[in-house]
Amino acid sequence: MGRAGHAGGAGERSAIVVGGGIGGLAAGAALARGGWRVRVLERAARFGEVGAGLSLWPNALRALDALGVGDQVREQALVETQAGIRTKSGRWLSRTDTRELARRFGPVVMIHRAGLFDILRAALPAGALCADTRVVGVGLRNRWVEVEHGDGVSRADLLIGADGIGSTVRRSLWPQAPAPRYGGYTAWRFVVDTGERLPAGGESWGRGERVGIAPLTDGRTYVFCVANAPEGQRGPDGELAELRRRFGRWHDPVPRLLAGVEESAVMRHDIYSLPPLASFVTGRAALLGDAAHAMTPNLGQGANQALEDAVTLAALLDAHPDVESALAAYDECRRPRTRMIARRSERIGAVAQWHSAPATVLRDLMLRMTPASALVDALTPILDWQPPGRDGPTAQAV
Numbered sequence: 294m295g296r297a298g299h300a301g302g303a304g305e306r307s308a309i310v311v312g313g314g315i316g317g318l319a320a321g322a323a324l325a326r327g328g329w330r331v332r333v334l335e336r337a338a339r340f341g342e343v344g345a346g347l348s349l350w351p352n353a354l355r356a357l358d359a360l361g362v363g364d365q366v367r368e369q370a371l372v373e374t375q376a377g378i379r380t381k382s383g384r385w386l387s388r389t390d391t392r393e394l395a396r397r398f399g400p401v402v403m404i405h406r407a408g409l410f411d412i413l414r415a416a417l418p419a420g421a422l423c424a425d426t427r428v429v430g431v432g433l434r435n436r437w438v439e440v441e442h443g444d445g446v447s448r449a450d451l452l453i454g455a456d457g458i459g460s461t462v463r464r465s466l467w468p469q470a471p472a473p474r475y476g477g478y479t480a481w482r483f484v485v486d487t488g489e490r491l492p493a494g495g496e497s498w499g500r501g502e503r504v505g506i507a508p509l510t511d512g513r514t515y516v517f518c519v520a521n522a523p524e525g526q527r528g529p530d531g532e533l534a535e536l537r538r539r540f541g542r543w544h545d546p547v548p549r550l551l552a553g554v555e556e557s558a559v560m561r562h563d564i565y566s567l568p569p570l571a572s573f574v575t576g577r578a579a580l581l582g583d584a585a586h587a588m589t590p591n592l593g594q595g596a597n598q599a600l601e602d603a604v605t606l607a608a609l610l611d612a613h614p615d616v617e618s619a620l621a622a623y624d625e626c627r628r629p630r631t632r633m634i635a636r637r638s639e640r641i642g643a644v645a646q647w648h649s650a651p652a653t654v655l656r657d658l659m660l661r662m663t664p665a666s667a668l669v670d671a672l673t674p675i676l677d678w679q680p681p682g683r684d685g686p687t688a689q690a691v
């Protein structure tokens with residue numbers, strides 16, 4: 294066994310988590326709280342700044358509370374007080390009733406990803422996170438799992454594949470699983486220091502293009518831009534020039550935000566999602582987060598669902614007498630829920646990315662006529678999730 298290899302001591306249950314993203318770190322922390330000996334294997338050598346924001350909805354904040362880090366996250370996050378959808382000229386089409394949403398479910402917050410990573414990393418036991426450790430293959434044996442990585446082969450009682458949309462664990466153990474598919478649009482993200490807290494966030498929708506603005510703490514603002522584009526296309530003279538060309542004449546403060554950012558701060562990713570899997574579990578292995586259900590980002594729920602996965606899995610392992618029955622329960626409650634959310638997210642993305650003039654006029658009219666309360670109601674099945682207790686998931690968690 295290599296540097297990352299271990300087996301649990303007498304009576305101690307051991308788990309290997311592949312991937313140290315939000316899902317993998319949360320799973321590692323949740324399992325460690327339940328008494329598991331955990332190793333999180335992450336291929337990246339260093340943990341750099343992740344230059345983007347992240348929306349955390351009340352469901353994810355409850356999951357973070359279950360991990361014991363909810364208050365730390367709230368301290369670093371900004372509560373969303375003004376949000377909604379505008380036209381590219383800045384006219385409000387719909388406003389989110391953030392007060393009512395907070396009253397019914399709790400507030401929505403925005404956090405810098407780097408802040409969330411720091412908190413989740415600190416929640417792991419010392420030495421649990423093995424950086425610079427790329428997993429190249431995994432195998433299931435009768436009573437244990439084997440994980441092959443740069444330093445050798447490690448064994449454990451349980452394997453969690455939290456290695457993202459291109460998951461090596463999924464490709465090894467679910468060879469029939471369909472490949473991720475391109476959504477037809479691409480996204481740019483950056484964080485810019487505006488030195489002021491912008492009064493309102495939210496999205497602005499044009500024809501086949503969108504901009505999202507989310508104030509963060511300390512006068513920084515997270516911006517994302519989305520556009521229909523062929524897969525793999527890149528800005529001919531750089532991504533910032535591409536953004537300024539596309540969005541430079543949108544309503545204030547979009548041009549100001551684009552003027553204040555540097556090219557090196559702009560990230561661009563094409564948007565993919567994972568077609569539904571027949572199961573999230575096999576033998577003593579489970580998939581979690583994007584490895585299991587990568588979804589389009591239109592609802593801002595991908596990482597939120599990874600956090601739900603992590604605390605649910607740990608609670609079920611705690612409540613069930615054996616790993617196999619816990620994993621079966623995990624699959625039964627997480628697959629339908631994440632599917633429902635992925636489908637909704639895809640539908641919102643399709644409408645938000647409409648390009649034809651008549652369709653977007655009709656869409657904007659519908660948005661103007663939809664009461665704010667209907668939007669809050671529509672979010673209920675997503676936001677009313679509760680972490681499972683020691684006896685397994687509640688009806689709401691399913």
Ligand SMILES: Cc1cc2nc3c(=O)[nH]c(=O)nc-3n(C[C@H](O)[C@H](O)[C@H](O)COP(=O)(O)OP(=O)(O)OC[C@H]3O[C@@H](n4cnc5c(N)ncnc54)[C@H](O)[C@@H]3O)c2cc1C
Nearest residue numbers: 312314315316336348428456457582583593594595596597
């Ligand atoms: C434009 C955009 C905006 C988004 N906005 C939001 C939002 O506001 N709110 C929200 O909840 N979600 C959002 N998401 C989705 C969110 O980013 C993902 O759902 C989330 O990061 C998934 O976390 P994960 O840990 O499952 O996977 P990942 O973040 O992909 O982490 C996987 C980790 O595994 C590691 N890894 C991969 N392969 C190996 C290997 N072989 N060996 C070892 N390590 C490996 C990777 O290096 C990585 O660290 C957004 C996504 C996009 C693209």
